[in-house]
Amino acid sequence: MSLALVRTVVGAAVLAIASFSSQASLIVNGDFEGNPINPNSWTWKPSSQVAGWQGSNIEIWNSMNGVQAMVGNHFIELNAHGSNQGAWSIFQSFETLVGQSYELSFYYRARNGSNEQFDVTVADLSQTLNDHTNQGWSFFSSTFVANDTNTTLRFTSHNSGTIGNFLDGVSVIAQQGTAAVSAPATFGVFTAGLLALGLIRRIRTR
Template sequence: MNIFSKLFGTICLSVILCSSIQANLILNGSFEDKGTVSPSSATWQIYASIPSWDNTRGIEIWNGGFIVPAYHGNNVLELNAHSSDISSAYSIFQFLSTAVGQQYELTFAGRKRQSNSDERFSVSVGDLAVSVINQAHGNWNEYSYTFTAVRTSS
């Protein structure tokens, strides 16, 4: 299964995945490594791909301090990456090596834009499928979920 399948809304996040046995399984969880693309002086940029992450419509990275401070490191991921195709959900994901039956903890931080509307996104991994509604704005919110691996690749 994919992590962060069908992400909706305008929220920025950092991701860490761990279990009591293994340390962080997520690679490039703070989106600091943008690959070999020339650095941009722009405050944000859409990348076709960045190391360790797959996506469905490009990955929009905001450089440190643009509108909001990063939760960890210097960059944030904008989940409503600019696209004229709003008919399908935007997704980012990684495949992780997991042990069937092993429990893992998925933790991440999200922050919604300054607006009155709720921001929604879905997270799926292992036996976990959850819709998250982020109502508060102005601060980073921490989320934590436990899942059991159902395959050797989650």
């Protein structure tokens, strides 16, 4: 194998890993498809039974009351059923790179359209959303800069009622050009680099 070919292969592998890392969402089960239910039905589950998420109970819908999901077949209602003390809140933590910019996006919609609002917080981003209606989905997109290696995204309702605040398609993606590479990916690149260096040395000593 030629030295030029080795360099080409290693370079392509590094670019592929970096590209994948920049495009893959860091949110697990952001489309809420992890707990499939029958069409025209709903259920609620403790967050411990919903992949990726923690906090209050999570109410999952599938095409109920004429409301279709924006991503896949399922979405959730933040103001869920079951026992709860105070406002409803769900959250998810994920690995980030300090100083890295990320894009947060999701869809939101009101159930009844009256006084429904919630807060979304992540790193240096905090915003109250109260402009949603029950006539269709709204889209939220904003950027934030990670200030820790572990970042938490949180949605919190403004009241303790069991009606309101649909969510779907939650995503966090590293912005292009400044993509963080996860520890496993970094290790893979490092290992590939070492192997390539060893091969280059063998070629040169022949």
